[in-house]
Amino acid sequence: MGGSALAEYAIETEDLVKVYREGGIRAVDGLNLRVKRGEIYALIGANGSGKSTAVNMITGALAPSSGKVRVLGMEMPRDRHAVSANIGVAPQEYSLYSDLTVEQNVRFFARLYGMGKEDFEERFVEVTRVLRLEGRRDTVVSNLSGGMRRRASIACSLIHNPSLVFFDEATVGIDPVLRAFFWQYFRGLSAGGLTIVLTSHVMDEAGKADRIGLLRAGKLIDEGEPQGLMAKHNAASIEEVFIKLSEKEISDE
Amino acid sequence: MSRQRVRGFSFSRTTAVTLRVLTQISRDRRTLGMMVVMPGVIMLIFGFALGGQVSNVPVLVDNQDAGYSATAGTASAGLHAGSAVLSALEANGNVKVTVGNFSAGRSGVDSGEYSAAILIPSNFSQELLLRSTGLNATASLQVYVDGTNPSVDAAVLSALQTSVQSASGASGFRIDQQYAFGGVKFSGLEVSLPAVTAFVLTFLVLLISLLTLAREGTSGTLPRLYTTPLTALERLLGYTLALLFLAIMMVAVILVVGVGLFGVIVRGSIVLLFSAAVLYAFAHVLLAIFLSNFAKNELQAVQMAPLIALPSMALGGMLVPVTSLPSWIQPVSRIVPLYYGNRLFQGIMLKGYGIGQLTTEFLVVGAMAVLFFILALSTVKDRMDA
Numbered sequence: 001m002g003g004s005a006l007a008e009y010a011i012e013t014e015d016l017v018k019v020y021r022e023g024g025i026r027a028v029d030g031l032n033l034r035v036k037r038g039e040i041y042a043l044i045g046a047n048g049s050g051k052s053t054a055v056n057m058i059t060g061a062l063a064p065s066s067g068k069v070r071v072l073g074m075e076m077p078r079d080r081h082a083v084s085a086n087i088g089v090a091p092q093e094y095s096l097y098s099d100l101t102v103e104q105n106v107r108f109f110a111r112l113y114g115m116g117k118e119d120f121e122e123r124f125v126e127v128t129r130v131l132r133l134e135g136r137r138d139t140v141v142s143n144l145s146g147g148m149r150r151r152a153s154i155a156c157s158l159i160h161n162p163s164l165v166f167f168d169e170a171t172v173g174i175d176p177v178l179r180a181f182f183w184q185y186f187r188g189l190s191a192g193g194l195t196i197v198l199t200s201h202v203m204d205e206a207g208k209a210d211r212i213g214l215l216r217a218g219k220l221i222d223e224g225e226p227q228g229l230m231a232k233h234n235a236a237s238i239e240e241v242f243i244k245l246s247e248k249e250i251s252d253e
Numbered sequence: 254m255s256r257q258r259v260r261g262f263s264f265s266r267t268t269a270v271t272l273r274v275l276t277q278i279s280r281d282r283r284t285l286g287m288m289v290v291m292p293g294v295i296m297l298i299f300g301f302a303l304g305g306q307v308s309n310v311p312v313l314v315d316n317q318d319a320g321y322s323a324t325a326g327t328a329s330a331g332l333h334a335g336s337a338v339l340s341a342l343e344a345n346g347n348v349k350v351t352v353g354n355f356s357a358g359r360s361g362v363d364s365g366e367y368s369a370a371i372l373i374p375s376n377f378s379q380e381l382l383l384r385s386t387g388l389n390a391t392a393s394l395q396v397y398v399d400g401t402n403p404s405v406d407a408a409v410l411s412a413l414q415t416s417v418q419s420a421s422g423a424s425g426f427r428i429d430q431q432y433a434f435g436g437v438k439f440s441g442l443e444v445s446l447p448a449v450t451a452f453v454l455t456f457l458v459l460l461i462s463l464l465t466l467a468r469e470g471t472s473g474t475l476p477r478l479y480t481t482p483l484t485a486l487e488r489l490l491g492y493t494l495a496l497l498f499l500a501i502m503m504v505a506v507i508l509v510v511g512v513g514l515f516g517v518i519v520r521g522s523i524v525l526l527f528s529a530a531v532l533y534a535f536a537h538v539l540l541a542i543f544l545s546n547f548a549k550n551e552l553q554a555v556q557m558a559p560l561i562a563l564p565s566m567a568l569g570g571m572l573v574p575v576t577s578l579p580s581w582i583q584p585v586s587r588i589v590p591l592y593y594g595n596r597l598f599q600g601i602m603l604k605g606y607g608i609g610q611l612t613t614e615f616l617v618v619g620a621m622a623v624l625f626f627i628l629a630l631s632t633v634k635d636r637m638d639a
Contacts, residue, residue: 061479062637081482089480093473097273099280104273111269112481140280156477 042206045215088157113160270491313358341416447598462541500534520605
């Protein structure tokens, strides 16, 4: 494993490009992304702006067409196997085995990450407590509500104590009270040194992140701290920032 | 946070997949029911429905008939009934004649090379002629026939009867029939059980395996698995172990239903039969894993099972013996797994063969399993479609 544990960035991409073979769509078009260790980074953009494609290339689930990706100081996709043990991914779809219970799902992923039984028990209690899933341990996933499934999916991505997690549209379809709770939890994890990358098409959601990257047509159109971005574009919300940037791009074309 | 290290291959990750798949199946009553009920039902239906006209049954004919000529005054009569019967048999579509030595023919029947051996004795013409003059003589033919398949048995005898009649015009001959394999004539179910076993295993193992594999694809969990340390090989092996376990269960159900419920006699070793069935099922598990790499959803996966199983049924010797198929299609049968499954199960169940007589079949099925595994491994995806 060639990675340095002291690498400043959890993620670095260099001119990352993805052209899908079908239809020749340039989903990601020269993305240069830098996510610092321990920060909460929100990648935002409309549906189809290339967020999920970018995340899939960074996590190793999708091969890039060109460009470079370094994750936790390791080269992707070369060190993909080594990287995979240290990252957690909660995809946009729930990506759970709906005929299994919450515990069976989480235990399955824990075993893939090489966790022992005792470690699992301890960690499972902790993760389900913070995700408020304690009473659902033996509930079959198909009997859970959407929000519960989302949390079960997040539990699978956190069970092995990763150093970097990806939450793809993690807070979509979750009621405001729970969403506030999620953010509180993300803050706690981040304070503990975990790097969190989340994607959202709900712009104001991202206002709570440390830094925001605005993605449009597979390109980063601006990046910065939420307050800084709003000040820079003289906008009252992140949504307004995004609209202003989009209008500027359209008039520039 | 501690960095976790991963090894190249992990048995624990492999069995994690196996246990997960088995847990999922255990919750799926529909699939479980299909595994337990279908083998029995299919066996019953086929057991009584199978049979029919066959052609090109391989027989060996040993014509020792010396011919006979008798002179009475100025009139003389000569008869070569044996060669007439032989040419009539050769012209008969039911059978495919090889001329040879009767004892070699008998061992050919025992080894499965021939379905029957026919001996035309040296005094056949003489006896026929004597009979036709009203003398008390017995013109008899000896037939050593494989009774494990009634339709083959019937085809040989009918060919022989019509041939002798057309050759000599005589009706006073006798056919001495002897059955191979301990002289047992089997019931319809017993005779069809080996083929049905092979078919049920082909169909159900493919279907259940493909369904189970398709579930992973439709649950949306694959992209997530791609981001974990689970390698494609581990995933494949994990599935293989789980599906092999299910296949063994199906084999057990079939044997329990067949032997326990319908009282089918297995002349060979049950252990060998079980091993053969498990090996055969294993090859199909691997075939399913290979095929599932090309199925995008459950519907496509389900369509693949009959697509393989139905032609196998026709080509593998289940409906009619392979020797009755057109000669140009017979080489195709040799690459159909069911052909070997059929031979394995027939050999062990009906003929009491041991492993020594079935080495080729075991090796071919084993080689097919290896081939399917290599094909599966070389086509398995370890990333999302680009």
